[in-house]
Amino acid sequence: MIRIYYREKEYMHTKRKYRVNEDFFKTWSNNMAYILGFFAADGHISSRNHTVCFSQKDPEILEQIRCELQSNHPLVLNNTDVHTLIIGSKVMKYDLIDLHGMTSDKSTSLRMPKIPVICLKNGFIKIWNYI
Template sequence: MPRKPGITDEYIIRMYKSGLPYKKMVQITGLSDRAIRNVLYKHNIEMNREQSSGQPRKHKVNENFFKSWSHEMAWVLGLLITDGTISQNSIVFSQKDTKILRLIAKFMNADETIYEPTGSRTTSILVINSKTIVKDLESFGIFANKSLNVPFPEVPNEYLPSFVRGIIDGDGWVQKTGYVMNVTTGSKQFAEKLLEIFKSWQLRCEITIEKTKNNKPIYRVWVKGKNDLPKLAKIIYTNIVNDNYVDYKRLRMQVHSNQIKNT
């Protein structure tokens, strides 16, 4: 099995020492678990039995983070649903902006295990190992391989703006000129609930449907209009903590903010 471009021995050792399980290391490196062990043996790295068996090494994290609502939790949950990965033992966040990953780690009191882009992967990732957190996410209906059937969780109204900001930061696209924004999802029920929320905020919005090469539906939830994007920005950029948002998306949504009256 060939090693992916950019994967060095040092990078493999860093991943192993961070506690990343072999299954994830195989996906990232392109190597078999035996080849990974050979790299570790070559550099006299002490082997961890639990990690070798596929169990992630324990790291610091607030395992109660998803048990109660806060604006920080709502934002992180929105990011995870749209742009994260869930496995049996861990959650992984992917972002080009490492500021976002550092904030997630800070809010969750987690070790800052961030991997830079390598090979064909163009984004940085944050890995958090916790079976407890994965179990808590299941109580929201969020499981591994979630993209096509993820539900829209029951978010208290107080925290909806922060949750929607996380959704947009995770998988939203905002036009440079500030006239349109959309969120893409493979889940029909998620798209319909998001549209319902935008309508309740009295925004001009709609859903469009496209098909993938495999003939699977993709739903895009749109907000359109030079007045509507600033209105959306006014709603979601409240209760911000430590600038927890993607900078350029906020700037694009607020391009026409001086043309909208306060409501």
Template sequence: MDKLLRKRILETDEIIKLYLDGKSTTSIAKLANVSPRYIRMLLKENNVEMRPRGSWRRIYTVNEDYFKTWSNNMAYILGFFIADGMVSSNHQMISFSQKEKYILENIRSELDSNHKITKNNSDVYLLNINSKEMKKDLKEIHGVGPNKTSNIKFPYVPKEYMSHFVRGYFDGDGFVKYEKYFISFVGGSKLFMQSLRNVIDEYGFETNFTEHDTYYRVYVSGRKTIKLFSDWMYQNKGLYLRRKYEAFQKETLPLDQLKDRGIKVHKNAIKNRKLERKNCD
């Protein structure tokens, strides 16, 4: 093994990129000055899904410039990715994850991609996109990089696309309990979640904000309020999770008969408001 490592002339990331771009292990081995067997072993050690032998000419494609131009669906996918996506720190790859496969299929189609969707041991579907350009754009244009969970800031989103961005984030990290007339968003970055709350407030929807040990929540509550909020969030909808959308369709009364009275505020929100008042005294 040491002998092979000494004479190898390509880095691991370069080898993985060549393989994901469709090169065969034999051709990569020649470029790297090692054996095909060594290339296969290296790929397996780095959890790279192996293609059947003889299929190496299949090349995965994607619209690498997708995140350069705003659209309703781009805003949705950006919000969804911030909630349920991952930027690899070691490879030129971004990854979407979701338990409902069809939404990843829809996102893949929107990205003009033919990358495979796989399933992990936790029954979560993964869409891994190999693209140096996409990874670069997510970081440099939208501020989304590796280890984004606790330190990401709210990106610039044009107002005309804000409802689609919020819907994307909601489909990734949002929850609706229509019988209790509240919805919530969760996230690990305080800066992002505070900005999300401010955005929702700016559109006229009253919110509550709670802090926990490792995450933060933004609540929107009230029977009439969440009806209005869902109408805003799903306006001109393109991509969306059917399960969450259908939860809002349980409302049976017309808007002019809805009221927000009788809604219990989450106990953590009450606790936080008491702390805020105490700090102001």
């Protein structure tokens, strides 16, 4: 009789420094449609790491987005007075790419996503027109 012993992998479970609702972009809602449109205009997906960024001169808008995403990530102010909300989330990054067609080079490849009719009345279309 041959016995095979499997050693359980020991994973170091570390708590994340910042929290975020990683499933936010999985379900359509008016707020999600608005934030997706905002991201299409003023957002960025990193091609080098798993971050999703929202940038804006007005920090109040980013505070509202951060609240809606249930995040406690800090806002970062750069040397040109632009505030950025940088969210480290592999799940959120790939939801934006796979579910909504966002890419790291969206300025040259972005297409209008399929939006449920219920969400079309929201600001998504208004924001989309500015892109």
